[in-house]
Amino acid sequence: MRSQPAQALHLWGGKKLIYCGIDWAERTHDVALVDDTGQLLAKRHITDDAAGYRNLMDLLAEYGDTEETPIPVAIETSRGLLVAVLRVGKRKVFAINPMAAARYRDRHAVSRKKSDPGDALVLANILRTDMHAHRPLPNDSDLARAIAVLARAQQDAVWNRQQVANQLRSLLREYYPAALEAFAKWDNGLCRPEARELMKLAPTPAKAASLTRTQITAALKRAGRKRGIEADVERLREAFRTDWARQPELVEDALGKQTLALLGQLTAACTAAADLAQAVEEAFPQHPDSEIILSFPGLGIQLAARVLAEIGDDRTRFVDARGLKAYAGASPVTRASGKKSSITRRWVKNNRLNHAGYLWAFSAITASPGAKAHYRRRRDDHGDWHAAGQRNLFNRMLGQLHHCLKNRRLFDEQTAFPAPQAPASAVA
Template identity: 80%
Template sequence: MIYCGIDWAERTHDVALVNDSGELLAKRHVTDDAAGYRLLLDLLIEYGDTEEKPIPVAIETSRGLLVAVLRTGKRKVFAINPMAAARYRDRHSVSRKKSDPGDALVLANILRTDMHAHRPLPDDSDLGRAIAVLARAQQDATWNRQQISNQLRSLLREYYPAALEAFAPWTNGLCRPEARELLKTAPTPTRAAKLSRTQIQAALKRSGRKRGIEAEADRFREIFRTGSAHHPLLVEEALGKQMLALLVQLEAACTAADDLAIAVEEAFPRHPDAEVLLSFPGLGIQLAARILAEIGDDHTRFADARGLKAYAGASPITRASGKKSSITRRWVKNDRLNHAGYFWAFASLRPSAGANAHYRRRRETGDWHAAAQRNLFNRQCHEVNAAATESRACLQWVVMTMKSGIPW
């Protein structure tokens, strides 16, 4: 048996091959381009790599063209966490020396000694991986939009509180097109106070608003003309220019989030697992796509529900030593899946009587809201795993149990 370890870098990669006894058979330094990938594949073939029995590979990343090349065929690729690789390095040397060829050798030895303790990259379909790219990008765009919105809100509080008061009745008001158009029209409170009713109505129409324009224009005009403190004119104009610069970033983030959401809505329904995920109470297209992106469509990825719960960070972790024992939340987890799971648990409380009853029971036993939500997501992970591995009849029973008030 031959094992391969690759120390990944931005421009070049170090490769090491070892056999069952730990003997170093070969080491290479390959570039991160097509020629380097070809050299790597030729090296693997030279040492017995075949389509039926490929050489397993350990690498410290799960993304990139190199990983895509290695995943062709039946080859198992193991993405080793850099923290775990650093701990393995200490097993071979106490002097704390480090080199890229040495790291490649450590990765190869990880597979030689503990391959059973590490999970290979899941065998997801191309459509599943494409949905993962879109769902994660949409999630990143949503987080970026909220971050820029918070920066804009903080700036407006310094010199333009009337704008925040005007947009307060709207959910996520600064991200609304009406708010962005009004801020472009009047970037300072002095200019906002001079706006006529006609100008405000025109700005609302340019943003795409169709109803309630007259009433909103009157409300905005009254708020903008209310007396308030002002910075000196030059300082106020400078703050207005800073706000406009942030507004450009916010508009780009809003457009990116909306465009990626449309792309997810087009791609996700084509997946075979879409009907299954959307049948769960509380899951819409965007949230279901995020869960599919992190779990994948390889139904053999998790041996049981416990693995999925630990991966999602829904199950607690126990630390015991002698007479001391503590149970705490799990910090090492898939943050994206955990984030989506929190929203799923919250969204399922209204449409699912079973989920609501479980949440209420946890609150009555003394759990805080977040702990009860986490426990509910723990149960939902169990049902998702059952849906992925059991029959269609079992899935229907699971969904009916969640929708009813039957205790789980």
């Protein structure tokens, strides 16, 4: 169904406005265009390739899309090549939560019917009726988006590394507790290169017990150790030769092969995390906001990059600090009905930023006297538990970060956490 494009140009001078909805999929996408009266102007089925993208842009241009007055687009994702194509120029692209889109669908059909063209029409109508209630994708710089890719990938690599390490630890408990005892003294345990080198050399208790001092020394040196080798060699040799319960020989050998397989995954995860961390350390200092963010106590390059990755550098994204705090899940939410009301933590939030905030607040307590005093007041005077106290501290420091980024100022301890004034009676 299509009317004449000239009758519904997307202009802001008193003529009809056009809204676009795209129901995306892996290989094809459905597109719908509606005007400000809700009339369906056009629908199109395009492929997920360069030809399909050209068809989409031609369709938008046919209905009045220009560089100065682009047609806004609603889609259920914020990533991918299609979104990258749409975000060129001044176009506003709205990433609609699929759950929200499903609620809008019920407004148009109580029969609960569903189709891809119908979903595209629903998305277009969301912009027509409620565009003011949805936030367009932020206009972040290319550098900020690149840092976001690296920081999120590094965080995923760290989580994956820990997951594989936990699997390996669980396996070792079944047949090789001597290894866990030997590596328990080292920070990061199984993720240490010394531990991985020794496990590769001796994946079973029988092989570990037969290791000589020379073999252990060579393994530690291959892992990069230069000091304290002799003391560790004796400690490791004693741990490997301690009597423990053993699995049957055939079962032990099979478990050793499984350990080597998991060890390969762990080594790959450790390498990926280290390489991505290096990439973050090279990219993040190039951003103009890096100096301000790093001036805050408790933020190193990796954690600061994660914060920048989630808040971006579009200063118009959050009107005030309250919006940023709600987005991060740092501020509480109030639920009231009649005479009943409750104040609880937020469950709908940016989980990555919230996780970074937990680490940030935890580090700030020891890095900043003012942050530590604020945390202690929340615990002692307000009765907060540890997590609630840290969340309140994160909430306060987010507001300070918003202020510093907006006004281009570095963090100042005295301004952020002024010393409490003594009561007038005490001064007298």
